[in-house]
Amino acid sequence: xxxxxxxxxxxxxxxxxxxxxxxxxxxxxxxxxxxxxxxxxxxxxxxxxxxxxxxxxxxxxxxxxxxxxxxxxxxxxxxxxxxxxxxxxxxxxxxxxxxxxxxxxxxxxxxxxxxxxxxxxxxxxxxxxxxxxxxxxxxxxxxxxxxxxxxxxxxxxxxxxxxxxxxxxxxxxxxxxxxxxxxxxxxxxxxxxxxxxxxxxxxxxxxxxxxxxxxxxxxxxxxxxxxxxxxxxxxxxxxxxxxxxxxxxxxxxxxxxxxxxxxxxxxxxxxxxxxxxxxxxxxxxxxxxxxxxxxxxxxxxxxxxxx
Amino acid sequence: xxxxxxxxxxxxxxxxxxxxxxxxxxxxxxxxxxxxxxxxxxxxxxxxxxxxxxxxxxxxxxxx
Numbered sequence: 001x002x003x004x005x006x007x008x009x010x011x012x013x014x015x016x017x018x019x020x021x022x023x024x025x026x027x028x029x030x031x032x033x034x035x036x037x038x039x040x041x042x043x044x045x046x047x048x049x050x051x052x053x054x055x056x057x058x059x060x061x062x063x064x065x066x067x068x069x070x071x072x073x074x075x076x077x078x079x080x081x082x083x084x085x086x087x088x089x090x091x092x093x094x095x096x097x098x099x100x101x102x103x104x105x106x107x108x109x110x111x112x113x114x115x116x117x118x119x120x121x122x123x124x125x126x127x128x129x130x131x132x133x134x135x136x137x138x139x140x141x142x143x144x145x146x147x148x149x150x151x152x153x154x155x156x157x158x159x160x161x162x163x164x165x166x167x168x169x170x171x172x173x174x175x176x177x178x179x180x181x182x183x184x185x186x187x188x189x190x191x192x193x194x195x196x197x198x199x200x201x202x203x204x205x206x207x208x209x210x211x212x213x214x215x216x217x218x219x220x221x222x223x224x225x226x227x228x229x230x231x232x233x234x235x236x237x238x239x240x241x242x243x244x245x246x247x248x249x250x251x252x253x254x255x256x257x258x259x260x261x262x263x264x265x266x267x268x269x270x271x272x273x274x275x276x277x278x279x280x281x282x283x284x285x286x287x288x289x290x291x292x293x294x295x296x297x298x299x300x301x302x303x304x305x306x307x
Numbered sequence: 308x309x310x311x312x313x314x315x316x317x318x319x320x321x322x323x324x325x326x327x328x329x330x331x332x333x334x335x336x337x338x339x340x341x342x343x344x345x346x347x348x349x350x351x352x353x354x355x356x357x358x359x360x361x362x363x364x365x366x367x368x369x370x371x
Contacts, residue, residue: 001351057367209367210339210340
């Protein structure tokens with residue numbers, strides 16, 4: 001049992017049962033990321049990219065690869081933005097990893113914290129609301145990433161979302177009959193364009209979570225393979241477990257979900273483009289589809305519970 | 308019986324198995340959710356394991 005391209009020991013088995021050694025896996029992985037960037041036209045000349053960095057395997061991988069591509073082509077610039085939610089025994093560790101990675105690779109890193117921007121850490125918020133941690137965290141993280149990227153004059157925000165994340169989101173939206181949220185998914189997010197809304201690109205879109213973990217492990221990135229302590233409580237966690245069970249039994253399931261979605265996505269985006277309108281939140285002036293953005297609604301609830 | 312360190316729960320267990328695949332089956336762990344490390348090297352599920360090996364299962368899920 002050896003690599004399909006050489007006589008080395010394999011580290012990875014593809015869905016088609018083809019085996020790859022360390023060197024050929026790295027080549028396969030990088031080729032697929034660059035193919036994704038090209039196929040979906042994720043990066044244009046003179047783009048000023050900001051990568052959302054958590055210090056975990058996905059965001060570290062994408063920051064590393066975009067930085068390498070930037071040095072090689074000199075067509076775009078890249079810097080990193082880390083949102084510190086204030087999750088004890090988790091973000092403090094991954095933040096250290098992120099700082100170390102950026103220092104070593106000479107990448108500029110901006111850190112924005114919930115505490116400074118919103119007034120509370122996520123841990124503090126959880127004491128004041130019945131909402132699930134991932135629901136709150138997702139809203140404020142997206143909010144601060146957009147604001148932070150815009151302050152850094154970014155033209156696009158690169159995220160570490162992988163094929164598993166996308167397959168989970170597609171199913172979650174399907175299960176909740178939420179087509180409009182699905183219309184915002186894809187390798188480039190969003191339906192409407194606006195200068196206040198920084199579009200997100202997902203260069204790891206066609207790679208599975210396990211493939212990204214393998215790449216990060218083989219490249220010896222300073223990442224800890226730990227799970228967010230709140231992750232188990234989320235709806236996403238149940239969908240992830242279900243999808244992984246299906247994938248183990250029927251290999252290729254996740255790819256099929258995402259590829260079928262990609263076939264329908266142009267029509268979905270077009271249909272919601274006509275129905276959607278971009279407004280500005282009456283409280284914070286950030287872009288939203290409602291009168292008051294979700295971050296302000298949640299913040300009011302949290303503050304309300306203080307009195 | 309090979310000793311296995313399961314990083315997600317921070318525990319070491321002894322499991323009677325001759326391959327990584329069998330080991331994961333006995334531990335009821337989905338291969339989609341872990342990296343299988345034998346003596347500090349990443350290996351595939353078909354890889355044979357013995358009690359002399361140091362085995363680690365790293366969680367691929369970060370969720371944040």
